[in-house]
Amino acid sequence: MAKTTKPKSKGKTKKGKRKPKVVLSEQQKEQIHQSREIRRLMLNMGFQRGPNIDGTHFVYEGRTSELDDIFYYENVVLLMEYTLIKNVSSHLINKKIIYDKIKSDAGGFLKFLMTEPKFKPFAEAFQGDVLANYSLKQLQVRVLYASKYQIPTEHKSLVDNITYFDYPIVKYFESIARVIKRTAKYEFFDYLEIPFDKIGNNIKGTAVGSADDFSGHILPEEHSSFKDGYKIVSFYIDAASLLKRSFVLRKEGWRNTENVGLYQRMFVATKMRSLRKYLHDEKRVFINNIIVTIPVDKVKLFDDDNRELVIDNNGVIKNSEETKVQPTIIKIENVSSIIGIIDGQHRAYAYYEGDDIYEAAIAKLRGIQNLLVTGILYPKNELEDKRLKFEAKLFLEINANQAGAATGLKQEIEFYLVPFSTTSISKYVINQLNLSGPLGTMFEQYSYERDKIKTGSIISFGLRPLLKLDGKDSVFKIWSNPAKDELKKKDADNFALLQEYKQFSVAEIRNILIAFKDNISREKWLMNRSDPNAILNVTTINGMINCLRILIEKGKNGDVTYYKAKLTGIDSFDFKKYKSSQYRQMGLDIYNSYFK
Structure with missing residues (x-):
């Protein structure tokens, strides 16, 4: 970064003259x-x-x-x-x-x-x-x-x-x-x-062992009503051990935003302060438990006789026939970000290492095993998409009748619970278009972003009609995978096939966008609202997408080279005359002018 001249305070020089104020650009x-x-x-x-x-x-x-x-x-x-x-x-x-x-x-x-x-x-x-x-x-x-x-x-x-x-x-x-x-x-x-194990004293081998023991109970599937292989364990853990191992799938986080499950809100500072005040004043734990998920390969379970309970890939305990609640010692590895908090993030993180007036009292509580945790252990062979979908659904069930989760947040979760819907496919596609290509970095993704292209209307009136799983003007029509009709099933769960369709769709849309960009002058391929030459907005992008729909319907879709040759002269097209509701008309006019 270039060196920045720091503003100087107003003061007098040796000769008594006041120094000029530095004006920053x-x-x-x-x-x-x-x-x-x-x-x-x-x-x-x-x-x-x-x-x-x-x-x-x-x-x-x-x-x-x-x-x-x-x-x-x-x-x-x-x-x-x-x-x-x-x-x-x-x-x-x-x-x-x-x-x-x-x-x-x-x-x-x-x-x-x-x-x-x-x-x-x-x-x-x-x-x-x-x-x-x-x-x-x-x-x-x-x-x-x-x-x-x-x-x-x-x-x-x-x-x-x-x-x-x-x-x-x-x-x-x-x-x-x-x-x-x-x-x-x-x-x-x-x-x-x-x-x-590479941080601080851990790298010297002087930290606590590779795993810690916590006492608890195993609840069999017969008692939990969850699907076979989902083990439920309840145990007590100290806040310090929980927090260093925990993560929360929050919206607008850094983790993979393509996956289901990035549904939790950011911390509410006022709520956190009140919880810390409670811990400080009452000096005791919260009475309700925290719901988490733990990878089964990061834990070991032992019975009363200190015998390890072996869990196979399907989540079945091979050396136990217990069908009732049984005590266990759960040994959890010392690894960061392995315990996913589904419900109770504020209650858990109220024990954070801070610098407020409550820290001295809370520091003493942080190492005491007094937090009750209910952990869900998935079978090893359960797909990640199914795990995340289960978590989102469980979060929604827990918060369905509570004021804590806002309506918008619940709607977002429900939206992610249907990953095979055209809307979910469209959200994936627009995220990929934003990552790279002619429209890279131009779409609004975060709540604090301004002056970027909003995605709601593009998904509703551009991508959803283009990506629907039927119809004569959909990308689905030209996708040649022989198993593609599996995606139409009500209980579809072939995530690999879904991913293939999404990637195919991204490539098809990106092809025509590349051709558009190569034929439009730089001073026009901008999204600056204050620039009269800039053409990139919701209307123009939806117009291009609707043009692709017509091309597919007429059997005239192709590759980048084909589109580039056909769109010669598109720089003179009057994009500005179309209003926000005229996406289809713009697409038709582009088709008639350059492809028909």
């Missing part, structure tokens, strides 16, 4: 906001910031470069790059050389920084805070590339040896860490793909 203000946002986030998660880094240039192995920040927590070291460049491909390629050098020998690079005179303040702090406890080989170093603007997938593929700290991910962790402070670091380490 809009870009400089944005740069300051970006860096402050991330620094505040890292501080909330418990990281320390290395002093005197801020854009200082250096020459390392013949390569001149700079870093914007260095943050560290125990043995985790993050080298941060901030950028406000909208088209980052050239910037990334230029940075790739230094990133390659760092990745090949991260310890050697940090050793270099420690010996450079200009980094002396950093060297002194880093020596005392990190190297006094860990060797260079024990450090977990990551390069984070923080862009304020979305980076298309094809640009990210140019440099694949760094972690892209995309702005939506920054905003997600910012909202989480603002509430639960240092406890957010566990999910952040999972995002960075740093294993639990």
Whole structure:
């Protein structure tokens, strides 16, 4: 990031004259906001910031470069790059050389920084805070590339040896860490793909063993009414052990947004404060339990005689014929992000490691095994899509009659519960179009985004009619898979076939969009509402999609080369004359002008 001139306070010079006020450009203000946002986030998660880094240039192995920040927590070291460049491909390629050098020998690079005179303040702090406890080989170093603007997938593929700290991910962790402070670091380490056993004292082998024991009970399928193979276990666990292993599938998070199950809301700060006040004042646990899921391969169950209960791939306990509730010792691995909280995230995370007036009292409660948890163990052979669908349905059942879950949230869950619907397929397709291609990064995906193309009308009036599982003008018609009619069944569950259709649909739509873009001038292929030349909006995109529907109906669809040749001259087409309800008419006029 370019160095930003900091505003100076009003004061007098030696001659008594008042210093002129520094006026910052809009870009400089944005740069300051970006860096402050991330620094505040890292501080909330418990990281320390290395002093005197801020854009200082250096020459390392013949390569001149700079870093914007260095943050560290125990043995985790993050080298941060901030950028406000909208088209980052050239910037990334230029940075790739230094990133390659760092990745090949991260310890050697940090050793270099420690010996450079200009980094002396950093060297002194880093020596005392990190190297006094860990060797260079024990450090977990990551390069984070923080862009304020979305980076298309094809640009990210140019440099694949760094972690892209995309702005939506920054905003997600910012909202989480603002509430639960240092406890957010566990999910952040999972995002960075740093294993639990590589962090802090764990890497020295001095932490607690590879698994912890918790006492509880097993509830057989006969008592739970769940499908065969779904084991229910109830046990007591301390908050510290639960939180370091937990994750929540929240909307607008960083996990795979294509999957079912990203349904839970962000933390409600006021609710969390009231829960912490309760813990502080009452000094006792909440009376209701927390509902979670746990991978069966991350736990071991033992009976009263300390005999391990062997669970096969179908979820059947092979060496026990018990059909009643039986006591058990559940041994859970020390691995981050393995316990998925379905219900009770606020009650669990109220024990977070914070800095408020309640922290001293809650810290004492955090290590006491007094949280009652009901865990669902899936069979090993259960598909992930089915697991997530089950979780979303269970969440909806629990919250159906409660005020806690908003109507919009419940509707979102119900929407995801029907993954074979045309609407769900359309949402997948628009997400993929937003990741890469001619419309990459142009669609609104997050609640805080502004000046992007809203997707509701595109899904309703463009994609849903195009992607329906019948009809003469649907992509489904030209899909040649002989098993495709399976998707029409009421109880369809062939997720592999569904994924194939979704990917085929993305490719077909992207083909015609590529041809449109290649035939339209750059000053028009924009979504800027204030620019009279810009044509990209809901109406235009739906018009293009409707043109593809007509082409399929007439048997005139093709590949990129075919579309590109046919659309020669489309730059002069009057897109501006069509109103929001005239998608079909625009599509028909494009067809008549360039394909008929």
